Amino acid sequence: MSAEPEPEAAGPKRPGMRRAAAGTYLSYLGVSFLGLLNVLIVARDLGPTGRGDVTFLMTVAGITGYVLNMSVHESNANFSGLKSHRIPSLGTNSVVLSLLLGLAAAGVAVAALAYAPFLKQDVPAGNLALALVSIPAVMLQTYLVYLARGSYQFTVANIAMLTAPTVALTANVVMMITGTLSVTTALAAWSAGNTLAALFLAVHHGLTAGYTRPDRRLAQEAVTFGAKSHIGGVLATGNYRMDQWILGAVAGSRELGLYSIAVAWFEGLFLLPMAVSAVARPDLVRAKGAEAGARIASLFRLTVALTLIAAVALFLLAPVLCTGIFGDSFSGSVEPLRLLAVGALGISAAKLIGIGLIAQQRPLLESASMGTGFVVALVLYVILIPSYGANGAAIASTIAYTAAGLAAAAFLVRQFDVRPSALIPRPSDARQLADLVGAAGRNISGSLRRG
Numbered sequence: 001m002s003a004e005p006e007p008e009a010a011g012p013k014r015p016g017m018r019r020a021a022a023g024t025y026l027s028y029l030g031v032s033f034l035g036l037l038n039v040l041i042v043a044r045d046l047g048p049t050g051r052g053d054v055t056f057l058m059t060v061a062g063i064t065g066y067v068l069n070m071s072v073h074e075s076n077a078n079f080s081g082l083k084s085h086r087i088p089s090l091g092t093n094s095v096v097l098s099l100l101l102g103l104a105a106a107g108v109a110v111a112a113l114a115y116a117p118f119l120k121q122d123v124p125a126g127n128l129a130l131a132l133v134s135i136p137a138v139m140l141q142t143y144l145v146y147l148a149r150g151s152y153q154f155t156v157a158n159i160a161m162l163t164a165p166t167v168a169l170t171a172n173v174v175m176m177i178t179g180t181l182s183v184t185t186a187l188a189a190w191s192a193g194n195t196l197a198a199l200f201l202a203v204h205h206g207l208t209a210g211y212t213r214p215d216r217r218l219a220q221e222a223v224t225f226g227a228k229s230h231i232g233g234v235l236a237t238g239n240y241r242m243d244q245w246i247l248g249a250v251a252g253s254r255e256l257g258l259y260s261i262a263v264a265w266f267e268g269l270f271l272l273p274m275a276v277s278a279v280a281r282p283d284l285v286r287a288k289g290a291e292a293g294a295r296i297a298s299l300f301r302l303t304v305a306l307t308l309i310a311a312v313a314l315f316l317l318a319p320v321l322c323t324g325i326f327g328d329s330f331s332g333s334v335e336p337l338r339l340l341a342v343g344a345l346g347i348s349a350a351k352l353i354g355i356g357l358i359a360q361q362r363p364l365l366e367s368a369s370m371g372t373g374f375v376v377a378l379v380l381y382v383i384l385i386p387s388y389g390a391n392g393a394a395i396a397s398t399i400a401y402t403a404a405g406l407a408a409a410a411f412l413v414r415q416f417d418v419r420p421s422a423l424i425p426r427p428s429d430a431r432q433l434a435d436l437v438g439a440a441g442r443n444i445s446g447s448l449r450r451g
């Protein structure tokens with residue numbers, strides 16, 4: 001890829017870092033909260049088995065969709081900063097590629113379930129089709145969210161992120177009240193939410209940047225760059241989702257339903273590193289050498305202390321979060337949640353430092369760190385899940401997250417001449433944390449006043 005940085009005046013306007021980070025973090029919190037409400041409604045109404053069926057189908061669609069998306073979203077995030085004059089073409093290519101690659105992903109999923117019996121769970125063909133038909137919309141949503149963020153349009157990206165779970169929650173509440181909630185209708189609500197989010201982003205892009213004819217050369221560049229980070233993305237998705245696919249196929253819907261509750265709570269620990277990396281990425285794309293390494297280390301210190309506090313709280317509150325909220329039938333979720341919480345720091349390092357490596361045109365290093373975790377995870381899934389079910393999946397995932405995080409930190413230290421001590425939180429970081437919390441508070445109060 002030949003870098004073509006735009007003059008600063010020609011690029012999109014950069015918002016305040018703390019305000020943007022706080023707003024993005026709040027949107028992630030909102031998505032997580034709405035997602036938990038959706039999980040709660042489906043789990044309480046359909047029980048562990050019904051929840052397991054929904055989780056399995058969404059996992060199949062999610063994994064196969066990511067495997068075939070070629071990480072074009074990573075290219076969108078970088079290219080929109082380095083080639084801002086090509087943003088209209090990036091939007092057009094995103095629409096075309098999401099359709100082509102999304103349909104291919106659906107075909108791969110069908111083949112995998114047909115010819116790999118050990119991955120198959122007994123689900124109705126209609127439900128499977130409903131899940132797979134959503135893949136192009138989910139893919140387009142991801143492409144355009146990253147394109148918007150790369151142009152500093154964080155508010156637009158945040159609204160799109162909130163759209164899908166809001167639509168799904170509204171539909172699920174109505175169906176629960178009317179007694180029509182089922183595995184099929186829950187999947188339909190999920191599909192509708194993702195489709196509307198993708199449409200919102202597509203319309204916004206058309207109204208602001210516009211569309212051009214598809215640009216084959218730019219698409220080739222995007223796929224080529226994306227492919228370098230795609231290995232890591234696929235392996236990361238394997239780390240985060242393959243446990244659920246294997247668990248559902250080996251241990252059945254009920255065990256997967258229990259484990260999915262633990263995962264739903266655990267994923268709340270991803271929010272801070274995801275929000276910080278999303279907001280910092282446009283700046284990291286433009287940063288050079290040692291400056292980039294120092295920024296990544298600073299961002300990591302900013303998140304690791306809060307992540308650790310949240311992990312301890314999750315461990316201690318696991319009985320309340322699982323059995324207290326979801327009911328006694330989900331008591332089997334408590335132990336997996338506590339086991340997953342131990343891997344919080346590893347997942348924070350893997351996500352935050354990994355995005356920094358991609359932003360600095362080193363996607364293969366991010367892939368290597370995720371590959372480390374994936375190999376560990378796959379071996380342990382095969383060994384532990386048949387004997388220990390959900391607990392085995394949680395143990396394997398935690399060890400894999402830790403391995404991936406350590407590998408990412410090692411690459412950061414070596415490539416950017418960052419001292420290991422630079423990754424350890426220090427007293428001066430407290431002020432940055434206070435500024436971030438203050439910005440979040442101002443965002444909330446401002447929203448309340450506008451409301």
